[in-house]
Amino acid sequence: MTSEESYRIxxxxxxxxxxxxxxxxxxxxLSQVGAAADRMEDVLVVVSxxxxxxxxxxxxxxxxxxxxxxxxxxxxxxxxxxxxxRQRPWAPAAPGGFGWRLTNSLADRTDVRFHRxxxxxxxxxxxxxxxxxxxx
Numbered sequence: 556m557t558s559e560e561s562y563r564i565x566x567x568x569x570x571x572x573x574x575x576x577x578x579x580x581x582x583x584x585l586s587q588v589g590a591a592a593d594r595m596e597d598v599l600v601v602v603s604x605x606x607x608x609x610x611x612x613x614x615x616x617x618x619x620x621x622x623x624x625x626x627x628x629x630x631x632x633x634x635x636x637x638x639x640x641r642q643r644p645w646a647p648a649a650p651g652g653f654g655w656r657l658t659n660s661l662a663d664r665t666d667v668r669f670h671r672x673x674x675x676x677x678x679x680x681x682x683x684x685x686x687x688x689x690x691x
Contacts, residue, residue, distance in 0.1 A: 559622060559624050561620060561621070561622040561623070563618065563619070563620040571610060571615045572619045573606070574602070574606045574607055577602045577603075577606045577619050577621075577632075578599050578602055578603060580619070580621055581598055581602045581621050581630070582595070582599065584621050584623050585598060585599075585623075585628065587623065588623045588628065588682055589682075590628065590682040591682065594628075594680060594682055597661040597680060598628055598680055600657065600661060601658050601661050601662055601680075602630055604654040604655075604657060604658050605630065605632040605676055605678070606632060607654070608655075609632050609633075609634035609636075609676075612634075612638075613634025613638075613674075614634055614635030614673070615634060616632060617633045617635060617672065618632075618633040618675070619631070619632055619633075623682075626682055627680065627681055627682060628679070628680045628682055629677060629679045629680075630677070630678045630679075630680075631675050631677050631678075632675065632676050633673060633674065633675040633676075634673050635672060635673040636674060637673060639667055640654075640655045640658075640667065642655045642656050642659070643655075643656075658676075658678060661680075662679060663679055664677075665677070665679075666678075
């Protein structure tokens with residue numbers, strides 16, 4: 556891997572990104588960076604959550620990007636909604652409402668950036684493979 560690899564899908568109207576497309580891209584880049592299996596699963600779960608929530612609550616996916624740098628993977632999902640994702644009260648017996656809580660527990664960092672036309676949810680994961688250490 557070079558110092559940075561990035562994949563991006565920017566659907567044109569009326570296109571949209573499916574969970575399957577996004578997971579396939581994520582698997583490809585995670586395999587290239589040699590991410591540990593448990594971290595790969597964490598990223599794939601969050602990719603599915605962010606894509607499905609953008610489709611269900613955010614007016615559709617406007618962009619999906621995954622970027623790998625030595626030691627980290629960043630997932631960005633943009634949608635048309637200007638509303639911040641919200642964490643619903645814990646209610647294990649009720650269906651749904653676990654996605655934002657799950658995203659925040661699996662990712663090492665989660666940010667929401669607002670922009671003209673919606674928002675971008677940015678999640679960052681450490682991969683457990685930081686690359687070569689600098690010589691001392």
